[in-house]
Amino acid sequence: MSGSDACSSPKMTVDYARTVGNNAYLWGWPMVNMHNRRTLMEKLPEPGLLAGIVPAGPPGTIGMLHNYIRPEERVVACPNQDVVYGFGVLDAERGPSVVQVPDFDDRFWVYQVVDQRTDSFVELGKMYGTAPGFYLLAHTSWDGDVPEGITDVFRYDTRNGVVIPRVFMDDTPHDREAIVPLVNRISVYPLTEFDGTTKIKDWTDVPTFGGGNSTEGQSETQWVDPETYFEVFGDVLDEVPPLPGEEALYDWFRSVLAAAEGDPAIADALRQSAIETDVVVRDLFEFRNIGIPVAHNWTTQRNGAAFGTDYLSRTAIGKSNIFVNTPNETAYYYQDLDDIGTRLHGSSTYTVRFPAGQLPPVKGFWSLTVYNKHHFFHPNDLDRYSLGTKNQTLTYGDDGSLTLTVGGAAPTDPKELANWLPAPDDEFTVYLRAYWPNQEILAGRWEPPAVTNVL
Secondary structure (H helix, E strand, C coil): CCCHHHHCCCCCCHHHHHHHHHHHHHHHHHHHHHHHHHHHHCCCCCCEEECCCEEECCCCCCEECCCCCCCCCCCCCCCCCCEEEEEEEEEHHHCCEEEEECCCCCCCEEEEEEECCCCECCCCEHHHCCCCEEEEEEECCCCCCCCCCEEEEEEECCCEEEEEEEEECCCCHHHHHHHHHHHCCCEEEEHHHCCCCCCCCCCCCCCEECCCCCCCCCCCCCCCCCCCHHHHHHHHHHHCCCCCCCHHHHHHHHHHHHHHHHCHHHHHHHHHHHHHHHHHHHHCCCHHHCCEECHHHCEECCCCCCCCCCHHHHHHHHHHHCCCCCCCCEEEEEECECCCCCECECCCCEEEEECCCCCCCEEEEEEEEEEECCCCCCCCCCCCCEEECCCCCCCECCCCCEEEEECCCCCCCHHHHCCEECCCCCEEEEEEEEEEECHHHHCCCCCCCCEEECC
16 A cells, blocks of 8 residues: 555544544445445345345346336435336456347337446447447456457446446336337346356246345435444445545545554544534435536536546435436436425426427437435326326427426326326425437536426
8 A cells, every 4th residue: 555654653633533534434435335235235146126126136147127116116216217127236256247238129228337436337228339249347357268259348447336227118008018028138147157148037027035125214225324334444445446646545544444443532533424424425415405507496417427536426426316327328407496496395386398399309218207305206196206208198288398297286187187297295306317318418508497386
Protein backbone atom coordinates (compact mmCIF):
# COMPACT_ATOMS: atom_id res chain seq x y z
CA MET A 1 0.00 0.00 0.00
CA SER A 2 1.39 3.36 -1.02
CA GLY A 3 2.48 5.37 1.98
CA SER A 4 1.61 2.61 4.45
CA ASP A 5 4.85 2.92 6.41
CA ALA A 6 4.20 6.59 7.03
CA CYS A 7 0.49 6.29 7.82
CA SER A 8 0.16 3.04 9.77
CA SER A 9 1.19 4.19 13.26
CA PRO A 10 0.60 7.93 13.91
CA LYS A 11 -1.64 8.86 16.85
CA MET A 12 -5.19 9.67 15.77
CA THR A 13 -7.93 11.56 17.58
CA VAL A 14 -11.47 10.22 17.77
CA ASP A 15 -12.86 13.33 16.04
CA TYR A 16 -10.41 12.93 13.18
CA ALA A 17 -11.40 9.28 12.72
CA ARG A 18 -15.07 10.24 12.78
CA THR A 19 -14.51 12.86 10.07
CA VAL A 20 -12.72 10.39 7.82
CA GLY A 21 -15.46 7.88 8.55
CA ASN A 22 -18.11 10.36 7.36
CA ASN A 23 -16.34 10.61 4.01
CA ALA A 24 -15.79 6.87 3.77
CA TYR A 25 -19.49 6.20 4.33
CA LEU A 26 -20.61 8.63 1.62
CA TRP A 27 -17.96 7.34 -0.78
CA GLY A 28 -18.37 3.61 -0.28
CA TRP A 29 -22.10 3.20 0.35
CA PRO A 30 -22.96 1.82 -3.13
CA MET A 31 -20.06 -0.64 -3.12
CA VAL A 32 -20.92 -1.97 0.33
CA ASN A 33 -24.48 -2.29 -0.96
CA MET A 34 -23.22 -4.44 -3.84
CA HIS A 35 -21.00 -6.51 -1.51
CA ASN A 36 -23.94 -7.34 0.72
CA ARG A 37 -26.16 -8.33 -2.21
CA ARG A 38 -23.53 -10.87 -3.22
CA THR A 39 -23.35 -12.36 0.25
CA LEU A 40 -27.11 -12.97 0.16
CA MET A 41 -26.99 -14.61 -3.27
CA GLU A 42 -24.18 -16.91 -2.08
CA LYS A 43 -26.79 -18.72 0.01
CA LEU A 44 -28.89 -19.77 -2.99
CA PRO A 45 -28.41 -23.33 -4.33
CA GLU A 46 -29.63 -22.58 -7.88
CA PRO A 47 -31.48 -19.95 -9.94
CA GLY A 48 -35.05 -19.32 -8.88
CA LEU A 49 -37.25 -16.80 -7.11
CA LEU A 50 -36.89 -15.17 -3.70
CA ALA A 51 -40.25 -15.43 -1.92
CA GLY A 52 -41.72 -16.61 -5.21
CA ILE A 53 -41.42 -13.11 -6.66
CA VAL A 54 -37.85 -11.82 -7.06
CA PRO A 55 -35.54 -13.39 -9.69
CA ALA A 56 -32.18 -14.43 -8.25
CA GLY A 57 -29.48 -17.05 -8.38
CA PRO A 58 -26.10 -17.93 -6.88
CA PRO A 59 -23.17 -15.76 -8.05
CA GLY A 60 -22.39 -16.28 -11.72
CA THR A 61 -26.03 -16.99 -12.65
CA ILE A 62 -29.34 -15.15 -12.94
CA GLY A 63 -32.97 -15.80 -12.18
CA MET A 64 -35.51 -14.73 -14.80
CA LEU A 65 -39.15 -13.69 -14.71
CA HIS A 66 -41.70 -14.37 -17.46
CA ASN A 67 -44.05 -11.51 -16.54
CA TYR A 68 -43.88 -8.07 -14.95
CA ILE A 69 -42.37 -7.78 -11.47
CA ARG A 70 -44.95 -7.87 -8.69
CA PRO A 71 -45.57 -4.86 -6.41
CA GLU A 72 -44.53 -6.84 -3.32
CA GLU A 73 -40.87 -6.78 -4.44
CA ARG A 74 -38.51 -4.92 -2.07
CA VAL A 75 -35.03 -5.89 -3.34
CA VAL A 76 -34.59 -2.96 -5.75
CA ALA A 77 -36.36 0.40 -5.46
CA CYS A 78 -38.16 1.93 -8.45
CA PRO A 79 -38.87 -1.30 -10.35
CA ASN A 80 -40.16 -1.10 -13.91
CA GLN A 81 -43.43 -2.63 -15.12
CA ASP A 82 -42.70 -2.33 -18.82
CA VAL A 83 -40.19 -5.15 -19.07
CA VAL A 84 -39.62 -8.73 -18.05
CA TYR A 85 -36.65 -8.73 -15.68
CA GLY A 86 -33.79 -11.00 -14.84
CA PHE A 87 -31.35 -10.49 -11.99
CA GLY A 88 -28.12 -12.02 -10.79
CA VAL A 89 -24.74 -11.13 -9.31
CA LEU A 90 -21.19 -11.77 -10.49
CA ASP A 91 -18.31 -12.90 -8.33
CA ALA A 92 -14.90 -12.73 -10.00
CA GLU A 93 -13.54 -15.30 -7.55
CA ARG A 94 -15.86 -17.90 -9.11
CA GLY A 95 -14.55 -17.31 -12.62
CA PRO A 96 -16.15 -15.96 -15.80
CA SER A 97 -19.82 -16.27 -16.72
CA VAL A 98 -21.44 -16.84 -20.10
CA VAL A 99 -24.31 -14.57 -21.13
CA GLN A 100 -26.74 -16.15 -23.58
CA VAL A 101 -28.47 -13.76 -26.02
CA PRO A 102 -31.35 -15.15 -28.12
CA ASP A 103 -32.77 -13.63 -31.30
CA PHE A 104 -35.14 -10.93 -30.08
CA ASP A 105 -36.21 -9.99 -33.62
CA ASP A 106 -37.91 -6.55 -33.44
CA ARG A 107 -38.56 -6.63 -29.69
CA PHE A 108 -36.69 -4.08 -27.54
CA TRP A 109 -34.18 -5.57 -25.14
CA VAL A 110 -31.10 -4.58 -23.20
CA TYR A 111 -28.85 -6.44 -20.77
CA GLN A 112 -27.52 -4.15 -18.08
CA VAL A 113 -24.24 -5.34 -16.55
CA VAL A 114 -22.49 -3.16 -13.96
CA ASP A 115 -19.41 -3.58 -11.79
CA GLN A 116 -19.23 -3.06 -8.05
CA ARG A 117 -19.08 0.72 -8.57
CA THR A 118 -22.46 0.38 -10.38
CA ASP A 119 -20.77 1.47 -13.63
CA SER A 120 -21.64 -0.33 -16.85
CA PHE A 121 -18.92 -2.28 -18.66
CA VAL A 122 -20.87 -3.95 -21.48
CA GLU A 123 -22.82 -3.05 -24.60
CA LEU A 124 -25.53 -5.65 -25.05
CA GLY A 125 -28.85 -4.53 -26.46
CA LYS A 126 -30.98 -3.56 -29.40
CA MET A 127 -29.42 -0.08 -29.52
CA TYR A 128 -26.02 -1.69 -30.11
CA GLY A 129 -27.15 -4.05 -32.84
CA THR A 130 -25.96 -6.96 -30.72
CA ALA A 131 -26.12 -10.27 -32.55
CA PRO A 132 -27.59 -13.38 -30.92
CA GLY A 133 -24.95 -15.60 -29.41
CA PHE A 134 -22.78 -16.19 -26.36
CA TYR A 135 -20.83 -13.47 -24.56
CA LEU A 136 -18.33 -13.75 -21.74
CA LEU A 137 -18.07 -11.64 -18.57
CA ALA A 138 -14.58 -12.01 -17.12
CA HIS A 139 -12.41 -10.24 -14.57
CA THR A 140 -9.44 -8.33 -15.95
CA SER A 141 -7.12 -10.77 -14.12
CA TRP A 142 -8.60 -13.84 -15.81
CA ASP A 143 -6.14 -15.22 -18.37
CA GLY A 144 -7.88 -18.42 -19.39
CA ASP A 145 -8.63 -19.51 -22.93
CA VAL A 146 -11.75 -18.11 -24.56
CA PRO A 147 -13.55 -21.10 -26.07
CA GLU A 148 -14.74 -21.23 -29.65
CA GLY A 149 -18.30 -19.99 -29.97
CA ILE A 150 -17.91 -16.95 -27.69
CA THR A 151 -18.73 -13.83 -29.69
CA ASP A 152 -17.11 -11.24 -27.43
CA VAL A 153 -15.58 -10.78 -23.97
CA PHE A 154 -16.42 -7.95 -21.57
CA ARG A 155 -13.98 -7.27 -18.71
CA TYR A 156 -14.50 -5.81 -15.24
CA ASP A 157 -11.98 -5.05 -12.51
CA THR A 158 -14.03 -5.34 -9.30
CA ARG A 159 -14.95 -8.51 -7.45
CA ASN A 160 -18.71 -8.04 -7.73
CA GLY A 161 -21.10 -7.13 -10.51
CA VAL A 162 -24.78 -7.34 -11.37
CA VAL A 163 -26.52 -8.61 -14.52
CA ILE A 164 -30.07 -7.41 -15.28
CA PRO A 165 -31.72 -8.41 -18.57
CA ARG A 166 -34.72 -6.27 -19.53
CA VAL A 167 -37.09 -7.33 -22.31
CA PHE A 168 -40.00 -5.10 -23.32
CA MET A 169 -43.49 -6.60 -23.16
CA ASP A 170 -46.82 -5.13 -24.20
CA ASP A 171 -49.49 -5.21 -21.51
CA THR A 172 -51.61 -7.75 -23.38
CA PRO A 173 -52.38 -11.45 -22.84
CA HIS A 174 -51.06 -12.18 -26.34
CA ASP A 175 -47.62 -10.70 -25.64
CA ARG A 176 -47.43 -12.36 -22.23
CA GLU A 177 -47.81 -15.68 -24.01
CA ALA A 178 -45.47 -14.76 -26.85
CA ILE A 179 -42.59 -13.71 -24.61
CA VAL A 180 -42.28 -16.95 -22.62
CA PRO A 181 -40.34 -19.05 -25.17
CA LEU A 182 -38.06 -16.07 -25.76
CA VAL A 183 -37.13 -15.45 -22.14
CA ASN A 184 -36.61 -19.19 -21.68
CA ARG A 185 -33.54 -18.74 -23.89
CA ILE A 186 -32.08 -16.00 -21.67
CA SER A 187 -29.45 -17.35 -19.32
CA VAL A 188 -26.25 -16.58 -17.45
CA TYR A 189 -24.11 -19.43 -16.17
CA PRO A 190 -20.47 -20.28 -15.29
CA LEU A 191 -18.03 -20.75 -18.15
CA THR A 192 -17.40 -24.28 -16.89
CA GLU A 193 -20.93 -25.17 -18.06
CA PHE A 194 -20.51 -23.80 -21.58
CA ASP A 195 -20.71 -26.39 -24.36
CA GLY A 196 -21.57 -24.21 -27.34
CA THR A 197 -25.27 -25.10 -27.33
CA THR A 198 -28.21 -22.88 -26.44
CA LYS A 199 -29.53 -23.71 -22.98
CA ILE A 200 -33.30 -23.49 -22.56
CA LYS A 201 -34.77 -23.11 -19.10
CA ASP A 202 -38.47 -22.98 -18.24
CA TRP A 203 -38.57 -19.85 -16.14
CA THR A 204 -42.28 -20.43 -15.43
CA ASP A 205 -41.31 -23.41 -13.27
CA VAL A 206 -38.40 -22.62 -10.96
CA PRO A 207 -37.83 -23.19 -7.24
CA THR A 208 -38.81 -20.65 -4.63
CA PHE A 209 -36.47 -19.75 -1.80
CA GLY A 210 -37.09 -17.99 1.47
CA GLY A 211 -36.91 -14.32 0.65
CA GLY A 212 -35.95 -12.93 4.03
CA ASN A 213 -37.09 -9.31 3.79
CA SER A 214 -37.10 -9.23 -0.02
CA THR A 215 -40.88 -8.78 0.02
CA GLU A 216 -41.39 -7.44 3.54
CA GLY A 217 -42.02 -3.97 4.89
CA GLN A 218 -42.54 -0.74 3.01
CA SER A 219 -38.97 0.26 2.18
CA GLU A 220 -36.17 -1.30 0.17
CA THR A 221 -34.26 -4.17 1.79
CA GLN A 222 -31.60 -2.62 4.04
CA TRP A 223 -28.52 -3.58 2.07
CA VAL A 224 -26.30 -1.20 4.05
CA ASP A 225 -26.43 -1.27 7.85
CA PRO A 226 -24.49 1.66 9.35
CA GLU A 227 -23.94 -0.36 12.54
CA THR A 228 -21.85 -2.91 10.65
CA TYR A 229 -20.65 -0.82 7.71
CA PHE A 230 -17.01 -0.64 8.75
CA GLU A 231 -16.90 -4.38 9.47
CA VAL A 232 -16.98 -5.00 5.70
CA PHE A 233 -15.55 -1.72 4.38
CA GLY A 234 -11.99 -3.04 4.41
CA ASP A 235 -13.09 -6.02 2.32
CA VAL A 236 -14.71 -3.64 -0.16
CA LEU A 237 -11.47 -1.68 -0.51
CA ASP A 238 -9.83 -4.97 -1.46
CA GLU A 239 -12.62 -5.88 -3.88
CA VAL A 240 -12.70 -2.56 -5.74
CA PRO A 241 -9.34 -1.27 -7.02
CA PRO A 242 -8.82 2.49 -6.95
CA LEU A 243 -9.60 4.48 -10.05
CA PRO A 244 -6.73 6.66 -11.32
CA GLY A 245 -6.15 9.35 -8.69
CA GLU A 246 -7.92 7.47 -5.89
CA GLU A 247 -4.83 5.81 -4.44
CA ALA A 248 -4.35 8.47 -1.74
CA LEU A 249 -8.04 8.23 -0.85
CA TYR A 250 -7.65 4.50 -0.26
CA ASP A 251 -4.60 5.11 1.93
CA TRP A 252 -6.58 7.66 3.94
CA PHE A 253 -9.44 5.24 4.55
CA ARG A 254 -7.11 2.35 5.37
CA SER A 255 -5.27 4.46 7.92
CA VAL A 256 -8.37 4.80 10.13
CA LEU A 257 -9.28 1.14 9.67
CA ALA A 258 -5.79 0.21 10.85
CA ALA A 259 -6.10 2.52 13.85
CA ALA A 260 -9.51 1.04 14.71
CA GLU A 261 -8.01 -2.45 14.93
CA GLY A 262 -5.98 -1.48 17.99
CA ASP A 263 -8.15 1.24 19.52
CA PRO A 264 -11.77 0.52 20.55
CA ALA A 265 -12.46 4.25 20.80
CA ILE A 266 -11.49 4.74 17.15
CA ALA A 267 -13.58 1.73 16.13
CA ASP A 268 -16.57 3.16 17.96
CA ALA A 269 -16.00 6.57 16.35
CA LEU A 270 -16.17 4.94 12.92
CA ARG A 271 -19.38 3.17 13.83
CA GLN A 272 -20.89 6.43 15.08
CA SER A 273 -19.77 8.24 11.93
CA ALA A 274 -21.66 5.72 9.80
CA ILE A 275 -24.81 6.18 11.88
CA GLU A 276 -24.52 9.97 11.65
CA THR A 277 -23.79 10.01 7.92
CA ASP A 278 -26.63 7.64 7.12
CA VAL A 279 -28.92 10.63 7.75
CA VAL A 280 -27.21 12.42 4.86
CA VAL A 281 -27.63 9.38 2.62
CA ARG A 282 -31.32 9.18 3.53
CA ASP A 283 -31.74 12.76 2.30
CA LEU A 284 -30.31 11.66 -1.04
CA PHE A 285 -33.23 9.24 -1.37
CA GLU A 286 -35.59 12.13 -2.17
CA PHE A 287 -35.55 12.93 -5.88
CA ARG A 288 -36.15 16.63 -5.26
CA ASN A 289 -32.79 16.72 -3.45
CA ILE A 290 -30.68 15.17 -6.21
CA GLY A 291 -29.91 15.26 -9.90
CA ILE A 292 -30.00 18.00 -12.49
CA PRO A 293 -33.02 20.35 -12.43
CA VAL A 294 -35.04 20.55 -15.65
CA ALA A 295 -38.37 22.17 -16.51
CA HIS A 296 -41.43 22.08 -14.22
CA ASN A 297 -39.55 20.85 -11.12
CA TRP A 298 -38.43 17.60 -12.74
CA THR A 299 -34.87 16.41 -12.14
CA THR A 300 -32.75 14.06 -14.20
CA GLN A 301 -29.23 12.62 -14.34
CA ARG A 302 -26.94 12.21 -17.30
CA ASN A 303 -24.20 9.87 -16.09
CA GLY A 304 -26.13 6.88 -14.82
CA ALA A 305 -24.02 3.70 -14.70
CA ALA A 306 -21.06 5.85 -15.77
CA PHE A 307 -20.39 7.66 -12.48
CA GLY A 308 -16.61 7.39 -12.36
CA THR A 309 -15.54 9.72 -9.56
CA ASP A 310 -18.89 11.52 -9.29
CA TYR A 311 -19.39 10.21 -5.77
CA LEU A 312 -22.49 12.31 -5.07
CA SER A 313 -24.42 10.94 -8.04
CA ARG A 314 -23.22 7.39 -7.45
CA THR A 315 -24.47 7.35 -3.87
CA ALA A 316 -27.64 9.37 -4.54
CA ILE A 317 -28.72 7.10 -7.38
CA GLY A 318 -27.65 4.05 -5.41
CA LYS A 319 -29.91 5.08 -2.54
CA SER A 320 -32.91 6.32 -4.54
CA ASN A 321 -33.02 3.98 -7.57
CA ILE A 322 -29.96 1.80 -7.96
CA PHE A 323 -29.19 -0.04 -11.23
CA VAL A 324 -30.11 2.68 -13.70
CA ASN A 325 -28.99 2.20 -17.30
CA THR A 326 -26.48 4.38 -19.13
CA PRO A 327 -27.96 7.57 -20.68
CA ASN A 328 -27.88 6.24 -24.25
CA GLU A 329 -29.88 3.22 -23.06
CA THR A 330 -32.36 5.04 -20.83
CA ALA A 331 -33.15 8.61 -19.84
CA TYR A 332 -34.80 9.09 -16.44
CA TYR A 333 -36.88 11.99 -15.15
CA TYR A 334 -37.89 12.22 -11.50
CA GLN A 335 -40.72 14.23 -9.93
CA ASP A 336 -41.73 14.76 -6.30
CA LEU A 337 -43.50 18.11 -6.87
CA ASP A 338 -46.28 19.62 -8.93
CA ASP A 339 -45.77 22.57 -11.26
CA ILE A 340 -45.95 25.10 -8.42
CA GLY A 341 -43.57 23.20 -6.15
CA THR A 342 -46.05 21.47 -3.84
CA ARG A 343 -45.33 17.86 -2.78
CA LEU A 344 -47.36 15.35 -4.79
CA HIS A 345 -50.12 13.76 -2.69
CA GLY A 346 -52.78 11.22 -3.58
CA SER A 347 -55.56 13.33 -2.11
CA SER A 348 -55.19 15.58 -5.16
CA THR A 349 -55.65 14.83 -8.85
CA TYR A 350 -52.93 15.71 -11.34
CA THR A 351 -52.61 15.76 -15.11
CA VAL A 352 -49.57 15.26 -17.32
CA ARG A 353 -50.38 16.49 -20.82
CA PHE A 354 -48.19 15.64 -23.79
CA PRO A 355 -49.05 17.92 -26.74
CA ALA A 356 -49.43 16.33 -30.15
CA GLY A 357 -46.06 15.21 -31.42
CA GLN A 358 -44.44 15.70 -28.00
CA LEU A 359 -44.45 12.22 -26.54
CA PRO A 360 -40.99 11.21 -25.28
CA PRO A 361 -38.88 10.83 -28.45
CA VAL A 362 -37.53 7.29 -28.23
CA LYS A 363 -36.54 4.37 -30.43
CA GLY A 364 -37.43 1.94 -27.66
CA PHE A 365 -40.33 2.74 -25.36
CA TRP A 366 -41.44 5.25 -22.72
CA SER A 367 -43.54 5.06 -19.58
CA LEU A 368 -44.84 7.17 -16.71
CA THR A 369 -44.81 5.35 -13.37
CA VAL A 370 -46.25 6.17 -9.95
CA TYR A 371 -44.30 5.14 -6.84
CA ASN A 372 -45.23 5.60 -3.22
CA LYS A 373 -42.98 7.60 -0.91
CA HIS A 374 -40.79 4.50 -0.46
CA HIS A 375 -40.19 4.28 -4.25
CA PHE A 376 -42.28 1.13 -4.70
CA PHE A 377 -45.58 0.34 -6.40
CA HIS A 378 -48.85 1.21 -4.70
CA PRO A 379 -51.11 -1.87 -4.80
CA ASN A 380 -54.45 -1.03 -6.40
CA ASP A 381 -57.56 -2.73 -7.80
CA LEU A 382 -56.49 -2.14 -11.40
CA ASP A 383 -53.05 -3.67 -10.76
CA ARG A 384 -51.77 -0.68 -12.73
CA TYR A 385 -48.53 1.13 -11.92
CA SER A 386 -47.42 2.74 -15.18
CA LEU A 387 -48.75 3.87 -18.54
CA GLY A 388 -46.94 4.33 -21.83
CA THR A 389 -45.87 2.50 -24.96
CA LYS A 390 -46.95 -0.88 -23.58
CA ASN A 391 -50.59 0.19 -23.30
CA GLN A 392 -52.84 -0.37 -26.31
CA THR A 393 -55.97 1.39 -25.01
CA LEU A 394 -54.78 4.93 -24.22
CA THR A 395 -57.21 7.66 -25.26
CA TYR A 396 -55.82 10.57 -27.30
CA GLY A 397 -57.45 13.98 -27.69
CA ASP A 398 -58.91 15.18 -30.98
CA ASP A 399 -55.81 17.33 -31.43
CA GLY A 400 -53.52 14.31 -31.02
CA SER A 401 -52.46 15.17 -27.47
CA LEU A 402 -52.24 12.62 -24.66
CA THR A 403 -53.32 13.54 -21.14
CA LEU A 404 -52.56 11.13 -18.32
CA THR A 405 -54.30 11.59 -14.97
CA VAL A 406 -52.60 10.67 -11.71
CA GLY A 407 -54.16 10.26 -8.28
CA GLY A 408 -57.55 11.17 -6.89
CA ALA A 409 -60.70 9.13 -7.40
CA ALA A 410 -60.94 6.67 -10.29
CA PRO A 411 -62.70 8.22 -13.32
CA THR A 412 -66.09 6.75 -14.21
CA ASP A 413 -65.67 7.36 -17.95
CA PRO A 414 -63.93 4.29 -19.45
CA LYS A 415 -61.88 6.48 -21.81
CA GLU A 416 -60.61 8.58 -18.91
CA LEU A 417 -60.04 5.48 -16.79
CA ALA A 418 -57.72 4.09 -19.48
CA ASN A 419 -55.46 7.13 -18.96
CA TRP A 420 -55.54 7.07 -15.14
CA LEU A 421 -52.76 6.04 -12.75
CA PRO A 422 -53.82 5.28 -9.17
CA ALA A 423 -51.78 6.88 -6.39
CA PRO A 424 -51.67 6.24 -2.63
CA ASP A 425 -53.49 8.59 -0.27
CA ASP A 426 -50.10 9.88 0.80
CA GLU A 427 -47.03 11.51 -0.70
CA PHE A 428 -45.87 9.88 -3.93
CA THR A 429 -43.44 10.24 -6.82
CA VAL A 430 -43.87 10.28 -10.60
CA TYR A 431 -41.08 8.80 -12.71
CA LEU A 432 -40.68 8.98 -16.47
CA ARG A 433 -38.48 6.52 -18.40
CA ALA A 434 -37.37 6.91 -22.01
CA TYR A 435 -35.63 3.78 -23.27
CA TRP A 436 -33.25 4.21 -26.22
CA PRO A 437 -33.78 7.99 -26.23
CA ASN A 438 -33.42 10.08 -29.35
CA GLN A 439 -30.95 12.93 -29.62
CA GLU A 440 -33.62 15.46 -28.58
CA ILE A 441 -33.57 13.91 -25.11
CA LEU A 442 -29.82 13.34 -24.93
CA ALA A 443 -29.16 16.97 -25.90
CA GLY A 444 -31.75 18.29 -23.43
CA ARG A 445 -34.04 19.71 -26.12
CA TRP A 446 -37.00 17.63 -24.92
CA GLU A 447 -38.25 17.81 -21.35
CA PRO A 448 -41.31 16.31 -19.63
CA PRO A 449 -44.48 18.40 -19.33
CA ALA A 450 -45.67 19.78 -16.02
CA VAL A 451 -47.46 17.71 -13.41
CA THR A 452 -50.45 19.98 -12.77
CA ASN A 453 -52.79 19.85 -9.77
CA VAL A 454 -56.34 20.05 -11.17
CA LEU A 455 -58.36 19.06 -8.11
